Amino acid sequence: MNQATVSAHPNIALVKYWGKQSRGRNIPVSPSVSVTLDTLTTTTTVEQSFNDLVVIDGLDVKNEKISSWLEFARKKYEIPPICIRSESNFPASSGLASSASGFSALAVSVNQACGLGLEDQEVAELARIGSASAARSMWSGFVSLNPAGESCTVEQVYPKEHWDLRVVVAITDPRQKGVSSTEGMERSVATSSFHEAWRQTTEGDYQECLKALEDRDFSRLSKVAERNCCKMHGLMLTSDPPLIYWKPGTLAALDSLRILQEAAVPTFFTIDAGPQVKAFCLPEAADTVEEHLRNTPGVTQTIRCGVGDGPVVH
Amino acid sequence: MNQATVSAHPNIALVKYWGKQSRGRNIPVSPSVSVTLDTLTTTTTVEQSFNDLVVIDGLDVKNEKISSWLEFARKKYEIPPICIRSESNFPASSGLASSASGFSALAVSVNQACGLGLEDQEVAELARIGSASAARSMWSGFVSLNPAGESCTVEQVYPKEHWDLRVVVAITDPRQKGVSSTEGMERSVATSSFHEAWRQTTEGDYQECLKALEDRDFSRLSKVAERNCCKMHGLMLTSDPPLIYWKPGTLAALDSLRILQEAAVPTFFTIDAGPQVKAFCLPEAADTVEEHLRNTPGVTQTIRCGVGDGPVVH
Incomplete structure (x- = not known):
C-alpha cells in the first residue's frame, strides 16, 4: 500500500441532528444541513504499519471510535495494519466538529492509501460510520444529510460559490x-x-x-x-x-x-x-x-x- | 374604610408552572408546589384615597396588572378608590417572584382595609387573579397550587416546621x-x-x-x-x-x-x-x-x- 495525506474541514450544521436511530448503524433520526468551513483543518496521514497505531496531535492514543471504525471497514474492504497520524489546528472534542473533519480525512486517506478505489459517495458512507456529521465534510459549500432506510443520503446542496x-x-x-x-x-x-x-x-x-x-x-x-x-x-x-x-x-x-x-x-x-x-x-x-x-x-x-x-x- | 399594612414573602416553586389555560382566568395548565421564603419581603399599605393611586418603591406608577386586578375585584367586592403603597427589600421583575409577594400582600391588605371579611381561601383566590403564584404565598412552608375547573385549589402541604x-x-x-x-x-x-x-x-x-x-x-x-x-x-x-x-x-x-x-x-x-x-x-x-x-x-x-x-x- 501507499502513504496518503489528506486534509479535511469541519462543518457547522444550520439545522442539526440530535439523536440516532441506532448506535451501530449511526443513522440520525432527522435531516440536517451544514456549511463546510475553511481555516479549521484536520490533516491525516495513513501508511502501512506492523500494528494499528493511532497518533492524534502527536500523542499515541487508544481511540475506541477509530478502532470500531477500522473493524467495520475491514468487514467490507482489504485494509492491512495501518498507522494513522492526525493533527488538527483547533481544539478537539469541544463542540468544534473535530470528529467530522477527522473521520472525513481518515476515510479519504484510507481509500487513497489502500487503493480501495471508492467513489465519493462510498467514501462518505464510510466516513459516516465513524461520525454521521463527517459525511457532510466530504463536500464543499452547503451539504445535506438525510436518513434513508438502512443508510443515509448525503449531497451537496450548493457549492461554496453559491453564497x-x-x-x-x-x-x-x-x-x-x-x-x-x-x-x-x-x-x-x-x-x-x-x-x-x-x-x-x-x-x-x-x-x-x-x-x-x-x-x-x-x-x-x-x-x-x-x-x-x-x-x-x-x-x-x-x-x-x-x-x-x-x-x-x-x-x-x-x-x-x-x-x-x-x-x-x-x-x-x-x-x-x-x-x-x-x-x-x-x-x-x-x-x-x-x-x-x-x-x-x-x-x-x-x-x-x-x-x-x-x-x-x- | 381603615388603613391596613401587610407584609408577605415570595415563594420559590420546586415544581413550576409555565403556561396558563387562559389569560383572563389566570389558571396554570399544570400543578406546582413551592416553598414560601423568609427574608425577602414586600410590605403594602392600603388606605382610602380620592383616586386610585399606586406607589411602588416610592415611585408613582401606572401598573396595568394592578389596574386590571382592581377592576376584577370591584366586580365582586365593594372597594372605594384606594392608595396602594408597596415596598420590597429586593429587586422587582427580575425572577425573584416579586409579583407573588406583591399580590399576596395586596389582597390581604385590601381585605383588611376594606373590611371585606374574606376567609384565607377567598383572599388566596383574589391574589391568584393578580398573579397565579401569589396564591402560594398565602401560607407558610410548603404550598401546592392545582388547576381545578374554572379555578384552582391552593393548600399548605406542610407547615414550615416540617423541614x-x-x-x-x-x-x-x-x-x-x-x-x-x-x-x-x-x-x-x-x-x-x-x-x-x-x-x-x-x-x-x-x-x-x-x-x-x-x-x-x-x-x-x-x-x-x-x-x-x-x-x-x-x-x-x-x-x-x-x-x-x-x-x-x-x-x-x-x-x-x-x-x-x-x-x-x-x-x-x-x-x-x-x-x-x-x-x-x-x-x-x-x-x-x-x-x-x-x-x-x-x-x-x-x-x-x-x-x-x-x-x-x-
Missing part, C-alpha cells in the same frame, strides 16, 4: 466536554419527553433552511438557524439528568450578538454540543462581529472562517 | 427582565412544539416532589427540582422566538453548585423566569453554599433565606 457567508467561532472553553455527543444523544433519546416533538419539527426547519439558502435570504436563515439551535439545546435540557453544554461565555457571546442584531448587523448564532458560539455573518459584518466577540468577557479566542472546500489529497 | 431547608439566592442581574413571565408563557403556549409534553410530564414531577417532601429526602428532591427547572427552561428555549432568561452568571453559579454537589454538599439549584439562581440546601451546608456563590464571577449579591411564614397584618 459567501462568514463564520466567527468564539471559543469560550477549549476543554473537552464532560458528556460526549454520542452519550448525550443516547441520553436524550432515552429520557427526554420532548424527543418526539424535536424529531417531528426538524423536517420543517430543514425545508425552511433550504429555502433560505436558495434565496440567499439572510434574515430567514437567521431565524430558522437560531430557532433550530435553541430547540436542540432545549431538548438537551429536558434530558434526565439535564445536559447543559453552555458556559458563561456562551451566554455572554449571545448577548453581544443580540446587541449587534439590534443595530441591524447581519449576524446570527448557532451552538453545537459544546460551549463555543459560531456567529454566521455577511462578509461586510465579519470585522465588527469578530471585534465584538473578541471583546466579550468569557470569550478566550476567536477564529475567522469562510465557506470551505471538501477534503484535499496532498 | 428546615435553606435557600441562598444568587443575584446575577438585578435588572428587569426583557420579556415578562406573562408574555413569555403566552409565547411558549402559542409557539412551542414541546408545550404539550411539558404539560403532560409535570404531573409526574409534582407527585415525585410531594413524595420527596413527605420523606424529607433531599437527594430525591434535588433530582426532581433540577429536572423540572431545566425542563421549563428547555420549554422556553423551544419557543419562537426562543426565550433565554439565563445570563453568564447563571451558568457560572450552576457550575459552582455542581462542584459542591460533586463534593457531596447537599444543595441543588432552581431558576425561575429570570437570571437569578436559587440554591436550596440543608442548614449545615448554607455557609459553604453562600461562600461559594458569593465568590462566583457574575454573582453580584447573595441573599440567605429560610422557609418563611404567610402574610402578616401589622
